[in-house]
Amino acid sequence: MSHELQVEKIDILADDCLRFVEHYDGDDYFGDLALFIADKINVSFVLIGYLLPENNHKIRTVVLVAKGAIVDNMTYSLYGTPCENVVGRNCCYFPSNVKKLFPDDKELQDLNIESYIGSPLFGESKQPLGLIVLMNETIIKNAASVEKALQVISTRTERALQKYVQEFV
Amino acid sequence: MYIRDLNLPSNSKEVLHSIIMQAKHSGYYFRNLLDDFDSFSITSFNPDTGRLVLVLKSQDKHQLIYDSVYLLFFDINFAKAIFGDNWESHLVALAEADDKILYLSNHINLDNYESRITG
Numbered sequence: 001m002s003h004e005l006q007v008e009k010i011d012i013l014a015d016d017c018l019r020f021v022e023h024y025d026g027d028d029y030f031g032d033l034a035l036f037i038a039d040k041i042n043v044s045f046v047l048i049g050y051l052l053p054e055n056n057h058k059i060r061t062v063v064l065v066a067k068g069a070i071v072d073n074m075t076y077s078l079y080g081t082p083c084e085n086v087v088g089r090n091c092c093y094f095p096s097n098v099k100k101l102f103p104d105d106k107e108l109q110d111l112n113i114e115s116y117i118g119s120p121l122f123g124e125s126k127q128p129l130g131l132i133v134l135m136n137e138t139i140i141k142n143a144a145s146v147e148k149a150l151q152v153i154s155t156r157t158e159r160a161l162q163k164y165v166q167e168f169v
Numbered sequence: 170m171y172i173r174d175l176n177l178p179s180n181s182k183e184v185l186h187s188i189i190m191q192a193k194h195s196g197y198y199f200r201n202l203l204d205d206f207d208s209f210s211i212t213s214f215n216p217d218t219g220r221l222v223l224v225l226k227s228q229d230k231h232q233l234i235y236d237s238v239y240l241l242f243f244d245i246n247f248a249k250a251i252f253g254d255n256w257e258s259h260l261v262a263l264a265e266a267d268d269k270i271l272y273l274s275n276h277i278n279l280d281n282y283e284s285r286i287t288g
Binding site for chain 2: 082085089090091092093094095096097101139142143144147
């Protein structure tokens with residue numbers, strides 16, 4: 001793929017995501033965003049979650065999409081998961097073998113996850129707030145494009161998550 | 170398996186130190202202290218996962234323990250800092266590489282980043 005085409009693809013995905021978050025006026029932002037991302041990026045699993053205030057090593061999801069459908073939310077510990085290096089830190093990309101790298105992560109094993117991209121979400125004073133995670137049974141391709149898209153949606157998602165935590169947690 | 174800095178093969182130690190220096194030089198943000206860090210030592214390194222624990226030291230003798238968890242191989246900003254624009258293809262290749270240090274030493278120009286090895 002030429003450099004021009006690669007750049008164009010990155011811009012298209014980011015632009016689509018930007019349009020979604022800028023124009024969204026529904027009443028289930030997290031659910032619709034997760035479904036949108038799963039469809040656009042073609043991944044089996046998407047989750048958005050917040051750090052539990054009473055336990056800063058546990059995440060509670062506000063949405064969990066599995067194979068095109070929203071499923072029940074869950075709480076999980078960060079220990080021994082790829083999310084450990086994402087929350088409060090940086091965007092991480094595990095192209096393959098992620099379930100082998102994290103043998104103690106039962107969800108990765110049960111869901112047969114091979115590839116993972118996670119991006120941190122921060123509160124208004126830059127404190128660790130939560131994360132958004134994409135997972136798939138095969139390699140998540142075009143990670144540069146995906147990372148750019150996650151950056152684009154982060155600001156509104158952080159605001160929405162902060163509001164959710166303040167109101168409901 | 171964790172390898173203590175002092176027990177690292179010298180070539181692996183040089184690769185790791187050079188990579189850290191290159192990342193710093195390229196603007197990777199290690200948080201807090203490292204903006205002005207003067208030297209560092211490697212406390213431990215897991216060659217399978219890339220977990221790297223550093224003690225960072227500033228000129229005024231402050232120290233910070235930095236636990237990367239999975240710094241080397243999977244942090245996108247770190248990969249950008251050491252691989253540049255081709256970070257994605259390198260991370261894909263690195264995930265499959267049996268000897269990640271060898272891969273890094275073969276794909277990064279290490280000559281420009283001499284480090285002060287204190288470990």
